[in-house]
Amino acid sequence: MVSTVWPPNSVNFISSEIEKTEVYRKLLVRLQDLIMDPDVSCDTLEDQMRKLISESGYKQRIRNLVYQYIVKDPNLKDEIQQKKEPLEYIQKAQINWEHRITKSLNNMSNELTLVFSRKRPVSEQIEFEAKWSELGSEDMDLSRFRPVYSPKDFLEVLINVKSPNIGTLMNPDPGSSAYWGLIKVPLKVKSFHQLRIQFEEMAGSTDHLGLNILPFSNSDCSKKCLKDRVSLGKHVLEANQATLAREFCKKGCPATLRADLWSLILGVDICGAHKLNFKHLKSCVFQHDLLIDKLIFKDIHLTASNDDQYFVFEDLLYQILLVFSRDTSLISHFEISSANPPKAVVRGTHMTVTYPPNGVIPFHGFSMYVAPLCYIYEDPITLYHVFRELYVRYFFRLHNLSSHPQGILSLALSFETLLDEVEPQLAYHFSTHDIYPLKIAIKWIIKTFSGCLATDQILQLWDCMLAYDTTEIIVVLAVGIMSLRKPILLQAENQATVENILADISGVKVIPVLHGMLSSAHHHHHASTTFSR
Numbered sequence: 001m002v003s004t005v006w007p008p009n010s011v012n013f014i015s016s017e018i019e020k021t022e023v024y025r026k027l028l029v030r031l032q033d034l035i036m037d038p039d040v041s042c043d044t045l046e047d048q049m050r051k052l053i054s055e056s057g058y059k060q061r062i063r064n065l066v067y068q069y070i071v072k073d074p075n076l077k078d079e080i081q082q083k084k085e086p087l088e089y090i091q092k093a094q095i096n097w098e099h100r101i102t103k104s105l106n107n108m109s110n111e112l113t114l115v116f117s118r119k120r121p122v123s124e125q126i127e128f129e130a131k132w133s134e135l136g137s138e139d140m141d142l143s144r145f146r147p148v149y150s151p152k153d154f155l156e157v158l159i160n161v162k163s164p165n166i167g168t169l170m171n172p173d174p175g176s177s178a179y180w181g182l183i184k185v186p187l188k189v190k191s192f193h194q195l196r197i198q199f200e201e202m203a204g205s206t207d208h209l210g211l212n213i214l215p216f217s218n219s220d221c222s223k224k225c226l227k228d229r230v231s232l233g234k235h236v237l238e239a240n241q242a243t244l245a246r247e248f249c250k251k252g253c254p255a256t257l258r259a260d261l262w263s264l265i266l267g268v269d270i271c272g273a274h275k276l277n278f279k280h281l282k283s284c285v286f287q288h289d290l291l292i293d294k295l296i297f298k299d300i301h302l303t304a305s306n307d308d309q310y311f312v313f314e315d316l317l318y319q320i321l322l323v324f325s326r327d328t329s330l331i332s333h334f335e336i337s338s339a340n341p342p343k344a345v346v347r348g349t350h351m352t353v354t355y356p357p358n359g360v361i362p363f364h365g366f367s368m369y370v371a372p373l374c375y376i377y378e379d380p381i382t383l384y385h386v387f388r389e390l391y392v393r394y395f396f397r398l399h400n401l402s403s404h405p406q407g408i409l410s411l412a413l414s415f416e417t418l419l420d421e422v423e424p425q426l427a428y429h430f431s432t433h434d435i436y437p438l439k440i441a442i443k444w445i446i447k448t449f450s451g452c453l454a455t456d457q458i459l460q461l462w463d464c465m466l467a468y469d470t471t472e473i474i475v476v477l478a479v480g481i482m483s484l485r486k487p488i489l490l491q492a493e494n495q496a497t498v499e500n501i502l503a504d505i506s507g508v509k510v511i512p513v514l515h516g517m518l519s520s521a522h523h524h525h526h527a528s529t530t531f532s533r
Helices: 008-018 022-036 040-057 058-072 089-109 121-130 132-138 151-159 192-198 218-239 242-249 255-264 272-287 291-302 313-325 328-335 371-375 382-392 395-399 408-422 425-431 437-444 457-468 472-485 495-501 510-518
Strands: 117-119 286-291 341-343 353-354
Touching: 008 040, 008 058, 022 058, 022 328, 058 242, 089 291, 089 382, 089 437, 121 132, 121 272, 121 291, 132 313, 151 408, 151 437, 192 408, 192 472, 218 242, 218 255, 218 286, 242 255, 242 457, 255 382, 255 457, 272 286, 272 371, 286 291, 291 313, 291 328, 313 382, 328 382, 371 382, 382 395, 395 408, 395 437, 408 425, 408 437, 437 472, 457 472, 457 510, 472 510
Parallel strands: none
Antiparallel strands: 117 286, 341 353
16 A cells, blocks of 8 residues: 555544444454463563464455545545535536426425325335335336436536636637537546556557457457456455455456455445345335335336346346435435435424435436446345445446536536547537537446446446546547447438437447557547447
8 A cells, every 4th residue: 555644633533433343343352362362471462463463364454444445535645625516606506406306306296296205004014025026026107207307407407507707718729629519617627648648558558358358259368368367366356455456457357256356446345234234224115115216116117127138137226226215324425525415304394304315316327327236246235335335436426516527527528528639520520510429428428338338348347447446437438439430420410310320339349449549549440340330
Protein backbone atom coordinates (compact mmCIF):
# COMPACT_ATOMS: atom_id res chain seq x y z
CA MET A 1 0.00 0.00 0.00
CA VAL A 2 1.18 3.55 -0.74
CA SER A 3 2.60 5.11 2.39
CA THR A 4 0.83 8.33 3.14
CA VAL A 5 0.83 10.54 6.16
CA TRP A 6 -2.68 10.21 7.42
CA PRO A 7 -4.65 12.90 9.17
CA PRO A 8 -5.07 11.71 12.78
CA ASN A 9 -8.87 11.89 12.75
CA SER A 10 -8.99 9.51 9.74
CA VAL A 11 -6.85 7.01 11.60
CA ASN A 12 -9.20 7.19 14.57
CA PHE A 13 -12.23 6.88 12.35
CA ILE A 14 -10.93 3.87 10.44
CA SER A 15 -9.71 2.07 13.55
CA SER A 16 -13.05 2.59 15.29
CA GLU A 17 -14.85 1.28 12.18
CA ILE A 18 -12.59 -1.78 12.06
CA GLU A 19 -13.30 -2.51 15.72
CA LYS A 20 -16.95 -3.04 14.75
CA THR A 21 -16.15 -5.78 12.24
CA GLU A 22 -16.32 -9.53 12.60
CA VAL A 23 -12.72 -9.88 11.38
CA TYR A 24 -11.55 -7.81 14.32
CA ARG A 25 -13.68 -9.73 16.82
CA LYS A 26 -12.36 -13.06 15.59
CA LEU A 27 -8.80 -11.80 15.80
CA LEU A 28 -9.36 -10.67 19.38
CA VAL A 29 -10.60 -14.13 20.31
CA ARG A 30 -7.48 -15.69 18.80
CA LEU A 31 -5.24 -13.25 20.67
CA GLN A 32 -7.05 -13.88 23.94
CA ASP A 33 -6.51 -17.61 23.51
CA LEU A 34 -2.83 -16.87 23.07
CA ILE A 35 -2.66 -14.72 26.20
CA MET A 36 -4.39 -17.46 28.21
CA ASP A 37 -2.09 -20.12 26.82
CA PRO A 38 0.11 -21.33 29.73
CA ASP A 39 2.87 -22.40 27.32
CA VAL A 40 3.46 -18.85 26.12
CA SER A 41 5.87 -16.94 28.37
CA CYS A 42 5.69 -13.19 28.97
CA ASP A 43 8.94 -12.56 27.10
CA THR A 44 7.79 -14.20 23.90
CA LEU A 45 4.17 -13.03 24.07
CA GLU A 46 4.63 -9.96 21.90
CA ASP A 47 6.50 -11.86 19.20
CA GLN A 48 3.93 -14.64 19.27
CA MET A 49 1.13 -12.08 18.87
CA ARG A 50 2.83 -10.45 15.89
CA LYS A 51 3.43 -13.85 14.36
CA LEU A 52 -0.20 -14.85 14.84
CA ILE A 53 -1.47 -11.64 13.26
CA SER A 54 0.66 -11.93 10.14
CA GLU A 55 0.56 -15.70 9.67
CA SER A 56 -3.14 -16.23 10.29
CA GLY A 57 -4.00 -13.94 7.39
CA TYR A 58 -5.65 -11.40 9.70
CA LYS A 59 -3.06 -8.75 8.92
CA GLN A 60 -3.98 -8.90 5.25
CA ARG A 61 -7.70 -8.94 6.02
CA ILE A 62 -7.36 -5.81 8.13
CA ARG A 63 -5.28 -4.18 5.40
CA ASN A 64 -8.07 -4.92 2.94
CA LEU A 65 -10.57 -3.32 5.30
CA VAL A 66 -8.50 -0.15 5.53
CA TYR A 67 -8.21 -0.08 1.76
CA GLN A 68 -12.00 -0.40 1.36
CA TYR A 69 -12.60 2.57 3.66
CA ILE A 70 -10.29 4.75 1.58
CA VAL A 71 -11.82 3.66 -1.71
CA LYS A 72 -15.30 4.42 -0.43
CA ASP A 73 -14.40 7.80 0.98
CA PRO A 74 -11.32 9.42 -0.53
CA ASN A 75 -11.85 12.29 1.93
CA LEU A 76 -10.27 10.11 4.58
CA LYS A 77 -6.95 10.72 2.88
CA ASP A 78 -7.35 14.49 2.89
CA GLU A 79 -8.36 16.89 5.57
CA ILE A 80 -10.58 18.68 3.06
CA GLN A 81 -13.99 17.15 3.46
CA GLN A 82 -15.82 17.67 0.23
CA LYS A 83 -19.18 16.22 1.04
CA LYS A 84 -22.01 17.42 -1.15
CA GLU A 85 -22.05 19.13 -4.52
CA PRO A 86 -19.72 22.18 -4.66
CA LEU A 87 -21.44 23.85 -7.64
CA GLU A 88 -24.58 25.58 -6.50
CA TYR A 89 -26.40 25.58 -9.85
CA ILE A 90 -25.92 21.81 -10.18
CA GLN A 91 -27.10 21.25 -6.61
CA LYS A 92 -30.22 23.32 -7.41
CA ALA A 93 -30.91 21.34 -10.57
CA GLN A 94 -30.58 18.09 -8.59
CA ILE A 95 -33.02 19.34 -5.93
CA ASN A 96 -35.55 20.38 -8.60
CA TRP A 97 -35.20 16.98 -10.20
CA GLU A 98 -35.81 15.25 -6.85
CA HIS A 99 -38.97 17.33 -6.40
CA ARG A 100 -40.17 16.20 -9.83
CA ILE A 101 -39.62 12.53 -9.01
CA THR A 102 -41.36 12.78 -5.63
CA LYS A 103 -44.24 14.66 -7.20
CA SER A 104 -44.57 11.98 -9.82
CA LEU A 105 -44.70 9.32 -7.06
CA ASN A 106 -47.32 11.31 -5.17
CA ASN A 107 -49.45 11.61 -8.30
CA MET A 108 -49.21 7.90 -8.88
CA SER A 109 -50.22 7.20 -5.30
CA ASN A 110 -53.25 9.50 -5.66
CA GLU A 111 -54.33 8.24 -9.09
CA LEU A 112 -54.14 4.61 -8.05
CA THR A 113 -55.40 5.37 -4.54
CA LEU A 114 -52.54 3.36 -3.09
CA VAL A 115 -50.67 4.34 0.04
CA PHE A 116 -46.88 4.52 0.04
CA SER A 117 -46.64 1.86 2.71
CA ARG A 118 -49.10 -0.60 4.16
CA LYS A 119 -48.50 -3.06 6.98
CA ARG A 120 -49.46 -6.54 5.87
CA PRO A 121 -51.78 -8.54 8.11
CA VAL A 122 -50.01 -11.56 9.62
CA SER A 123 -51.79 -14.05 7.36
CA GLU A 124 -50.57 -12.18 4.31
CA GLN A 125 -47.04 -11.99 5.70
CA ILE A 126 -46.96 -15.77 6.08
CA GLU A 127 -48.34 -16.25 2.59
CA PHE A 128 -45.80 -13.83 1.11
CA GLU A 129 -42.94 -15.60 2.84
CA ALA A 130 -44.15 -18.94 1.50
CA LYS A 131 -43.95 -17.78 -2.12
CA TRP A 132 -40.74 -15.77 -1.66
CA SER A 133 -38.71 -17.87 -4.08
CA GLU A 134 -41.30 -17.83 -6.85
CA LEU A 135 -42.64 -14.30 -6.89
CA GLY A 136 -42.52 -14.35 -10.68
CA SER A 137 -45.48 -16.69 -10.84
CA GLU A 138 -47.62 -14.08 -9.04
CA ASP A 139 -50.50 -12.86 -11.12
CA MET A 140 -50.17 -9.11 -10.69
CA ASP A 141 -52.01 -6.46 -12.58
CA LEU A 142 -49.35 -3.85 -13.19
CA SER A 143 -50.99 -2.21 -16.18
CA ARG A 144 -51.69 1.02 -14.31
CA PHE A 145 -48.14 1.44 -13.05
CA ARG A 146 -45.58 3.20 -15.16
CA PRO A 147 -41.91 3.87 -14.51
CA VAL A 148 -41.27 7.10 -12.62
CA TYR A 149 -38.70 8.17 -15.21
CA SER A 150 -36.51 6.70 -17.92
CA PRO A 151 -32.96 7.50 -19.06
CA LYS A 152 -34.56 9.51 -21.88
CA ASP A 153 -36.47 11.72 -19.41
CA PHE A 154 -33.29 12.15 -17.43
CA LEU A 155 -31.40 13.29 -20.54
CA GLU A 156 -33.87 16.17 -20.89
CA VAL A 157 -32.87 17.23 -17.38
CA LEU A 158 -29.15 16.96 -18.18
CA ILE A 159 -29.58 19.10 -21.29
CA ASN A 160 -31.29 21.81 -19.26
CA VAL A 161 -28.55 22.19 -16.67
CA LYS A 162 -26.78 25.41 -17.56
CA SER A 163 -24.02 27.27 -15.78
CA PRO A 164 -24.98 30.83 -14.77
CA ASN A 165 -21.79 32.20 -16.38
CA ILE A 166 -22.10 30.08 -19.47
CA GLY A 167 -21.64 32.93 -21.94
CA THR A 168 -18.02 33.46 -21.03
CA LEU A 169 -17.01 29.89 -20.40
CA MET A 170 -18.32 27.92 -23.29
CA ASN A 171 -17.09 30.03 -26.19
CA PRO A 172 -15.41 27.45 -28.35
CA ASP A 173 -11.96 28.35 -29.74
CA PRO A 174 -12.44 30.40 -32.88
CA GLY A 175 -10.34 27.81 -34.72
CA SER A 176 -12.41 24.77 -33.76
CA SER A 177 -15.78 23.79 -35.12
CA ALA A 178 -18.34 25.21 -32.70
CA TYR A 179 -19.17 22.76 -29.96
CA TRP A 180 -22.32 21.01 -31.14
CA GLY A 181 -23.16 18.88 -28.11
CA LEU A 182 -26.23 18.81 -25.88
CA ILE A 183 -24.43 19.15 -22.55
CA LYS A 184 -23.81 22.78 -21.71
CA VAL A 185 -21.98 22.45 -18.43
CA PRO A 186 -18.36 23.63 -18.26
CA LEU A 187 -16.87 20.65 -16.43
CA LYS A 188 -13.32 19.48 -16.94
CA VAL A 189 -13.21 16.14 -18.74
CA LYS A 190 -10.23 14.07 -19.82
CA SER A 191 -8.69 14.28 -23.25
CA PHE A 192 -8.22 11.19 -25.38
CA HIS A 193 -4.52 11.31 -24.53
CA GLN A 194 -5.24 11.30 -20.78
CA LEU A 195 -7.67 8.39 -21.15
CA ARG A 196 -5.09 6.39 -23.08
CA ILE A 197 -2.60 6.86 -20.26
CA GLN A 198 -5.22 5.95 -17.67
CA PHE A 199 -6.18 2.72 -19.46
CA GLU A 200 -2.68 1.90 -20.69
CA GLU A 201 -3.05 -1.85 -20.12
CA MET A 202 -5.94 -1.84 -22.60
CA ALA A 203 -4.03 0.28 -25.09
CA GLY A 204 -0.70 -1.48 -25.29
CA SER A 205 0.21 -4.91 -26.52
CA THR A 206 -2.39 -7.59 -27.03
CA ASP A 207 -1.80 -9.72 -23.96
CA HIS A 208 -5.30 -9.10 -22.69
CA LEU A 209 -7.40 -12.16 -21.99
CA GLY A 210 -10.30 -10.75 -24.04
CA LEU A 211 -8.05 -10.47 -27.10
CA ASN A 212 -6.35 -13.84 -26.81
CA ILE A 213 -9.36 -15.93 -26.14
CA LEU A 214 -11.81 -15.23 -28.84
CA PRO A 215 -14.95 -17.32 -28.57
CA PHE A 216 -14.42 -18.99 -31.95
CA SER A 217 -10.76 -19.88 -31.44
CA ASN A 218 -10.01 -23.21 -29.90
CA SER A 219 -6.26 -23.13 -30.49
CA ASP A 220 -3.67 -24.47 -28.07
CA CYS A 221 -2.30 -20.98 -27.64
CA SER A 222 -5.72 -19.80 -26.54
CA LYS A 223 -6.11 -22.68 -24.07
CA LYS A 224 -2.64 -22.10 -22.65
CA CYS A 225 -3.27 -18.40 -22.23
CA LEU A 226 -6.42 -19.07 -20.24
CA LYS A 227 -4.73 -21.74 -18.16
CA ASP A 228 -1.84 -19.41 -17.23
CA ARG A 229 -4.24 -16.63 -16.44
CA VAL A 230 -6.33 -18.84 -14.16
CA SER A 231 -3.31 -20.10 -12.26
CA LEU A 232 -2.02 -16.54 -11.77
CA GLY A 233 -5.50 -15.51 -10.66
CA LYS A 234 -5.54 -18.25 -8.03
CA HIS A 235 -2.28 -16.91 -6.58
CA VAL A 236 -3.81 -13.44 -6.45
CA LEU A 237 -6.78 -14.81 -4.52
CA GLU A 238 -4.49 -16.65 -2.11
CA ALA A 239 -2.61 -13.40 -1.42
CA ASN A 240 -6.04 -11.95 -0.56
CA GLN A 241 -5.05 -8.39 -1.54
CA ALA A 242 -7.73 -6.17 -3.02
CA THR A 243 -5.19 -3.92 -4.76
CA LEU A 244 -3.47 -6.89 -6.36
CA ALA A 245 -6.80 -8.31 -7.55
CA ARG A 246 -7.60 -4.97 -9.14
CA GLU A 247 -4.27 -4.90 -11.02
CA PHE A 248 -4.80 -8.49 -12.15
CA CYS A 249 -8.21 -7.68 -13.64
CA LYS A 250 -6.74 -4.95 -15.83
CA LYS A 251 -5.52 -7.70 -18.14
CA GLY A 252 -8.77 -9.62 -18.07
CA CYS A 253 -10.57 -11.75 -15.56
CA PRO A 254 -11.22 -15.47 -16.17
CA ALA A 255 -14.94 -16.22 -15.81
CA THR A 256 -14.29 -19.04 -13.31
CA LEU A 257 -12.54 -16.67 -10.87
CA ARG A 258 -14.72 -13.62 -11.39
CA ALA A 259 -16.99 -14.18 -8.40
CA ASP A 260 -14.08 -14.36 -5.96
CA LEU A 261 -12.02 -11.59 -7.55
CA TRP A 262 -14.93 -9.15 -7.56
CA SER A 263 -15.77 -9.99 -3.95
CA LEU A 264 -12.16 -9.31 -3.00
CA ILE A 265 -11.99 -6.01 -4.90
CA LEU A 266 -15.30 -4.85 -3.44
CA GLY A 267 -14.47 -6.05 0.05
CA VAL A 268 -17.46 -8.37 0.25
CA ASP A 269 -16.48 -11.07 2.71
CA ILE A 270 -19.73 -12.74 3.69
CA CYS A 271 -19.97 -13.54 7.38
CA GLY A 272 -22.68 -14.14 9.95
CA ALA A 273 -23.52 -10.44 10.18
CA HIS A 274 -24.32 -10.28 6.44
CA LYS A 275 -26.63 -13.27 6.72
CA LEU A 276 -28.47 -11.79 9.67
CA ASN A 277 -28.77 -8.46 7.92
CA PHE A 278 -30.24 -10.09 4.81
CA LYS A 279 -32.68 -12.07 6.92
CA HIS A 280 -33.75 -8.91 8.72
CA LEU A 281 -34.32 -7.05 5.43
CA LYS A 282 -36.38 -9.96 4.15
CA SER A 283 -38.61 -9.79 7.20
CA CYS A 284 -39.06 -6.05 6.48
CA VAL A 285 -40.29 -6.98 3.01
CA PHE A 286 -42.77 -9.44 4.52
CA GLN A 287 -44.09 -6.90 7.03
CA HIS A 288 -44.79 -3.96 4.74
CA ASP A 289 -46.14 -3.66 1.26
CA LEU A 290 -44.65 -0.58 -0.42
CA LEU A 291 -45.85 1.27 -3.49
CA ILE A 292 -42.25 1.13 -4.69
CA ASP A 293 -42.50 -2.69 -4.82
CA LYS A 294 -44.94 -2.42 -7.68
CA LEU A 295 -42.48 -0.22 -9.55
CA ILE A 296 -39.80 -2.85 -9.02
CA PHE A 297 -42.12 -5.59 -10.29
CA LYS A 298 -43.08 -3.43 -13.25
CA ASP A 299 -39.45 -2.69 -14.11
CA ILE A 300 -38.49 -6.36 -14.04
CA HIS A 301 -41.56 -7.17 -16.17
CA LEU A 302 -40.57 -4.56 -18.75
CA THR A 303 -36.88 -5.46 -18.87
CA ALA A 304 -35.47 -8.73 -17.56
CA SER A 305 -38.63 -10.81 -18.06
CA ASN A 306 -38.52 -10.05 -21.78
CA ASP A 307 -34.83 -10.65 -22.13
CA ASP A 308 -33.60 -14.04 -23.35
CA GLN A 309 -30.55 -13.73 -21.14
CA TYR A 310 -32.29 -12.82 -17.90
CA PHE A 311 -35.86 -14.08 -17.73
CA VAL A 312 -34.69 -17.18 -15.85
CA PHE A 313 -33.54 -14.94 -12.99
CA GLU A 314 -36.84 -13.16 -12.58
CA ASP A 315 -37.50 -14.48 -9.06
CA LEU A 316 -33.98 -13.75 -7.90
CA LEU A 317 -34.23 -10.16 -9.18
CA TYR A 318 -37.44 -9.60 -7.20
CA GLN A 319 -35.75 -10.83 -4.04
CA ILE A 320 -32.63 -8.68 -4.45
CA LEU A 321 -34.46 -5.49 -5.39
CA LEU A 322 -37.19 -5.80 -2.75
CA VAL A 323 -34.54 -6.31 -0.09
CA PHE A 324 -32.52 -3.41 -1.52
CA SER A 325 -35.44 -1.01 -1.19
CA ARG A 326 -35.63 -1.77 2.58
CA ASP A 327 -31.91 -1.38 3.24
CA THR A 328 -31.52 1.74 5.38
CA SER A 329 -27.73 1.34 5.47
CA LEU A 330 -27.75 2.85 1.97
CA ILE A 331 -28.71 6.20 3.48
CA SER A 332 -25.06 6.70 4.43
CA HIS A 333 -23.98 6.92 0.78
CA PHE A 334 -25.91 10.19 0.51
CA GLU A 335 -23.04 11.80 2.41
CA ILE A 336 -20.90 11.57 -0.72
CA SER A 337 -23.77 11.96 -3.18
CA SER A 338 -25.22 15.17 -4.57
CA ALA A 339 -28.63 13.60 -4.05
CA ASN A 340 -30.82 13.68 -0.96
CA PRO A 341 -33.00 10.80 0.17
CA PRO A 342 -36.66 11.51 -0.69
CA LYS A 343 -39.01 12.06 2.25
CA ALA A 344 -42.65 11.17 2.77
CA VAL A 345 -45.04 12.35 5.47
CA VAL A 346 -46.43 9.68 7.75
CA ARG A 347 -50.22 9.77 7.49
CA GLY A 348 -52.02 11.46 10.33
CA THR A 349 -48.80 12.95 11.74
CA HIS A 350 -46.32 15.68 10.93
CA MET A 351 -43.47 13.19 10.88
CA THR A 352 -41.43 12.62 7.75
CA VAL A 353 -39.55 9.45 6.92
CA THR A 354 -37.18 8.51 4.12
CA TYR A 355 -39.20 6.82 1.40
CA PRO A 356 -38.42 4.27 0.10
CA PRO A 357 -36.41 3.27 3.18
CA ASN A 358 -33.15 3.07 1.20
CA GLY A 359 -33.69 6.52 -0.33
CA VAL A 360 -33.48 5.28 -3.92
CA ILE A 361 -36.41 5.55 -6.33
CA PRO A 362 -35.76 3.14 -9.22
CA PHE A 363 -35.94 4.35 -12.82
CA HIS A 364 -36.93 2.38 -15.91
CA GLY A 365 -34.16 -0.20 -16.36
CA PHE A 366 -32.84 -0.14 -12.79
CA SER A 367 -33.05 -3.93 -12.51
CA MET A 368 -30.40 -4.12 -15.22
CA TYR A 369 -27.83 -3.15 -12.58
CA VAL A 370 -28.51 -6.49 -10.93
CA ALA A 371 -29.31 -8.84 -13.82
CA PRO A 372 -25.75 -9.55 -15.07
CA LEU A 373 -24.66 -10.41 -11.52
CA CYS A 374 -27.10 -13.33 -11.47
CA TYR A 375 -24.70 -15.11 -13.81
CA ILE A 376 -21.85 -14.84 -11.31
CA TYR A 377 -23.41 -15.33 -7.90
CA GLU A 378 -25.91 -18.06 -7.13
CA ASP A 379 -26.22 -17.25 -3.46
CA PRO A 380 -28.68 -14.35 -2.99
CA ILE A 381 -26.80 -13.03 0.05
CA THR A 382 -23.48 -12.66 -1.76
CA LEU A 383 -25.22 -11.39 -4.88
CA TYR A 384 -27.04 -8.80 -2.82
CA HIS A 385 -23.96 -7.47 -1.05
CA VAL A 386 -21.92 -7.30 -4.26
CA PHE A 387 -24.72 -5.38 -5.95
CA ARG A 388 -25.01 -3.00 -3.01
CA GLU A 389 -21.28 -2.27 -3.17
CA LEU A 390 -21.41 -1.65 -6.91
CA TYR A 391 -24.33 0.68 -6.37
CA VAL A 392 -22.75 2.83 -3.66
CA ARG A 393 -19.45 3.03 -5.55
CA TYR A 394 -20.50 3.52 -9.13
CA PHE A 395 -24.12 3.21 -10.14
CA PHE A 396 -25.64 5.93 -7.95
CA ARG A 397 -23.57 8.54 -9.78
CA LEU A 398 -25.21 7.57 -13.07
CA HIS A 399 -28.64 8.91 -12.15
CA ASN A 400 -27.82 11.99 -10.07
CA LEU A 401 -26.74 15.44 -11.16
CA SER A 402 -23.29 16.33 -9.88
CA SER A 403 -19.97 17.77 -11.01
CA HIS A 404 -18.17 14.59 -9.95
CA PRO A 405 -15.83 13.31 -12.71
CA GLN A 406 -17.70 9.99 -12.68
CA GLY A 407 -21.13 11.56 -12.49
CA ILE A 408 -23.49 11.30 -15.44
CA LEU A 409 -23.02 14.97 -16.43
CA SER A 410 -19.25 14.52 -16.77
CA LEU A 411 -19.67 11.21 -18.59
CA ALA A 412 -22.21 12.65 -21.03
CA LEU A 413 -20.00 15.67 -21.72
CA SER A 414 -16.97 13.41 -22.02
CA PHE A 415 -18.81 11.28 -24.58
CA GLU A 416 -19.52 14.30 -26.77
CA THR A 417 -16.06 15.86 -26.51
CA LEU A 418 -14.27 12.55 -27.00
CA LEU A 419 -16.31 11.76 -30.11
CA ASP A 420 -15.40 15.23 -31.39
CA GLU A 421 -11.71 14.61 -30.71
CA VAL A 422 -11.43 11.04 -31.96
CA GLU A 423 -13.88 11.08 -34.85
CA PRO A 424 -13.99 14.70 -36.05
CA GLN A 425 -15.42 13.67 -39.42
CA LEU A 426 -18.31 11.86 -37.75
CA ALA A 427 -18.88 14.66 -35.25
CA TYR A 428 -19.00 17.19 -38.09
CA HIS A 429 -21.44 15.03 -40.02
CA PHE A 430 -23.69 14.76 -36.95
CA SER A 431 -23.59 18.49 -36.27
CA THR A 432 -24.46 19.47 -39.85
CA HIS A 433 -27.46 17.13 -39.82
CA ASP A 434 -28.69 18.03 -36.33
CA ILE A 435 -28.06 14.49 -35.12
CA TYR A 436 -27.31 14.02 -31.42
CA PRO A 437 -25.56 10.73 -30.71
CA LEU A 438 -25.89 11.32 -26.95
CA LYS A 439 -29.63 10.68 -27.26
CA ILE A 440 -28.70 7.08 -28.05
CA ALA A 441 -25.60 6.74 -25.90
CA ILE A 442 -27.29 8.06 -22.76
CA LYS A 443 -29.08 4.76 -22.24
CA TRP A 444 -25.83 2.85 -22.72
CA ILE A 445 -24.06 5.01 -20.18
CA ILE A 446 -26.75 5.16 -17.50
CA LYS A 447 -27.31 1.39 -17.66
CA THR A 448 -23.56 0.70 -18.14
CA PHE A 449 -24.58 -1.14 -21.32
CA SER A 450 -26.54 -3.73 -19.34
CA GLY A 451 -29.39 -5.01 -21.47
CA CYS A 452 -27.66 -3.71 -24.63
CA LEU A 453 -24.78 -6.18 -24.89
CA ALA A 454 -24.42 -9.92 -24.34
CA THR A 455 -23.95 -10.76 -20.65
CA ASP A 456 -20.40 -12.07 -20.99
CA GLN A 457 -19.49 -8.74 -22.60
CA ILE A 458 -21.09 -6.68 -19.84
CA LEU A 459 -19.16 -8.67 -17.27
CA GLN A 460 -15.94 -7.92 -19.15
CA LEU A 461 -16.82 -4.22 -19.20
CA TRP A 462 -17.55 -4.29 -15.46
CA ASP A 463 -14.21 -6.10 -14.93
CA CYS A 464 -12.62 -2.96 -16.38
CA MET A 465 -14.78 -0.67 -14.26
CA LEU A 466 -13.62 -2.48 -11.12
CA ALA A 467 -10.01 -2.85 -12.21
CA TYR A 468 -9.59 0.83 -13.01
CA ASP A 469 -12.11 1.91 -10.37
CA THR A 470 -13.92 4.21 -12.78
CA THR A 471 -17.04 4.44 -14.94
CA GLU A 472 -15.12 6.44 -17.56
CA ILE A 473 -14.37 3.22 -19.44
CA ILE A 474 -18.08 3.15 -20.37
CA VAL A 475 -17.67 6.37 -22.35
CA VAL A 476 -14.62 5.00 -24.16
CA LEU A 477 -16.71 2.00 -25.22
CA ALA A 478 -19.65 4.20 -26.31
CA VAL A 479 -17.39 6.28 -28.55
CA GLY A 480 -15.69 3.09 -29.74
CA ILE A 481 -19.03 1.71 -30.92
CA MET A 482 -19.81 4.92 -32.84
CA SER A 483 -16.36 4.62 -34.36
CA LEU A 484 -16.97 1.03 -35.28
CA ARG A 485 -20.17 1.89 -37.15
CA LYS A 486 -18.72 5.06 -38.66
CA PRO A 487 -18.95 4.00 -42.33
CA ILE A 488 -22.73 3.52 -42.13
CA LEU A 489 -23.28 6.39 -39.72
CA LEU A 490 -21.71 8.80 -42.23
CA GLN A 491 -24.48 7.89 -44.65
CA ALA A 492 -27.26 8.60 -42.15
CA GLU A 493 -29.05 11.88 -42.75
CA ASN A 494 -31.24 12.08 -39.63
CA GLN A 495 -31.64 11.06 -36.01
CA ALA A 496 -34.09 8.23 -36.71
CA THR A 497 -31.71 6.50 -39.12
CA VAL A 498 -28.86 6.75 -36.65
CA GLU A 499 -31.10 5.27 -33.96
CA ASN A 500 -31.91 2.35 -36.25
CA ILE A 501 -28.26 1.73 -37.04
CA LEU A 502 -27.41 1.64 -33.33
CA ALA A 503 -30.58 -0.05 -32.09
CA ASP A 504 -28.93 -3.45 -31.93
CA ILE A 505 -25.36 -3.52 -30.64
CA SER A 506 -25.67 -6.97 -29.10
CA GLY A 507 -22.89 -8.35 -31.34
CA VAL A 508 -20.27 -5.92 -30.06
CA LYS A 509 -17.20 -7.44 -28.39
CA VAL A 510 -16.10 -5.12 -25.59
CA ILE A 511 -12.37 -5.77 -25.24
CA PRO A 512 -11.53 -5.70 -28.96
CA VAL A 513 -13.46 -2.43 -29.34
CA LEU A 514 -11.80 -0.83 -26.30
CA HIS A 515 -8.43 -2.02 -27.49
CA GLY A 516 -9.03 -0.77 -31.03
CA MET A 517 -10.16 2.55 -29.63
CA LEU A 518 -7.25 3.03 -27.21
CA SER A 519 -4.42 1.47 -29.20
CA SER A 520 -1.97 3.79 -30.88
CA ALA A 521 -3.04 2.84 -34.37
CA HIS A 522 -6.63 3.94 -33.92
CA HIS A 523 -7.05 3.15 -37.61
CA HIS A 524 -10.20 1.31 -37.06
CA HIS A 525 -12.10 2.05 -40.20
CA HIS A 526 -10.93 -1.37 -41.34
CA ALA A 527 -11.33 -2.98 -37.95
CA SER A 528 -15.03 -2.35 -38.15
CA THR A 529 -15.51 -5.28 -40.49
CA THR A 530 -14.15 -7.77 -37.99
CA PHE A 531 -15.97 -6.94 -34.80
CA SER A 532 -19.52 -6.11 -35.71
CA ARG A 533 -21.88 -8.81 -36.64
